[in-house]
Amino acid sequence: MFRARGEDSLPVGSSRSFGKRLRPTNREAHAPLWAQVKASLTALILEDGLQEHARLPSEAELCARFGVSRTVVREAMSQMVNEGLIYRLQGKGAFVAGRRDEQDFVGTTVGFSGELADKRKQVTRRILRQETGLPPPRIRKLLRIEETTRLVFVDRAMAVEGSPRMIVRWAMLESVVPGLDAMPLENRSLYDTIGRQYGVRLARAERWIEAVPALGEDAALLGVAEGTPVLGIESVAFNPAAQAIEYYTALYLTDRSRLHFTVSSPNF
Incomplete structure (x- = not known):
């Protein structure tokens, strides 16, 4: 806890x-x-x-x-x-307030915990959900899949140096990561696991970001008052063959960090 x-x-x-x-x-x-x-x-x-x-x-x-x-x-x-x-x-x-970390994970295909590990930060994870299932309409639309396509769902609450930081609700095509629902993930990076165990590579991602209120269980998991503004992130990632295989939503606390983006011109 x-x-x-x-x-x-x-x-x-x-x-x-x-x-x-x-x-x-x-x-x-x-x-x-x-x-x-x-x-x-x-x-x-x-x-x-x-x-x-x-x-x-x-x-x-x-x-x-x-x-x-x-x-x-x-x-x-x-x-x-x-x-x-x-x-x-x-x-x-x-x-x-603590000193703000600078994080690049939103602007890259590197996972949150992997990016923090590079900065010698201790990331702890609490698994909220880990199972296979069918896609809800939003995921079906963004991944462009059939309603019978099965996914692996992994929901996690993550903390940095013991301080709650982020809740991620993640899904990937089961055909890409079969058996992931049964793997122990509490003490390992999800992206490191899918890279090492399944050879998954994400070539690019599309992300939408907005301010949203933390409500109910989410507010409790993040250790903030209900209604506290947090950063809401929605992401769809593609493999090198341009197939959409990953979807996640995240609630991210920015009171102790800021997000870094690298923007380049399409002409260069």
Whole structure:
């Protein structure tokens, strides 16, 4: 079971000692009060090297420390969430965001865990579903297959360095990967497995990306409040013979990472 971010015990020397290090507000300054609160908290994070995922003081504590209203504190923290400096967990408070990784997997045919492994990141996987079945209409349309064509379905929730990052619902033609539904996949890269065991090569992929809310079980698996915006990805991949053989959808947290694309002109 993945542990949601921010559920660890409070790091030693974190929010309990913030009071001595926060800069007081100045009501005669030109900068609005919320901007002063934001600047003070930002300096604490960036200059004092506050630990990733350290819990910040509560809104009430910050109001008392800065001598400002809850509206001022909330505006400052909302701006910091937008800039990726902190994140909120419903009912738990605000926490220092981790340093963002840069990931290329969306712009290539390399799998998520394989790409992270190259960066010496520990990726853990939880298998949610692993079985064969018939394609639903959306997959049937995009892969251009008959309704009787069987697929192998593998749904996974993945974490990086213990922090939930992504949910992937993946499918591939069973004729390409027979027996994959029975293979243990918890401790291995799916793309490494299909490459080594079946010689599968993906030549290109088409992907659609949009912001979507994390709902229900997905929000719980990602360790975020229901309705939190995440990146939704839909992908269709083709083998060297230009046959569509793979389909997946993914929900991806971008609060600790950013995605990298390489774009080239079709004339070069």
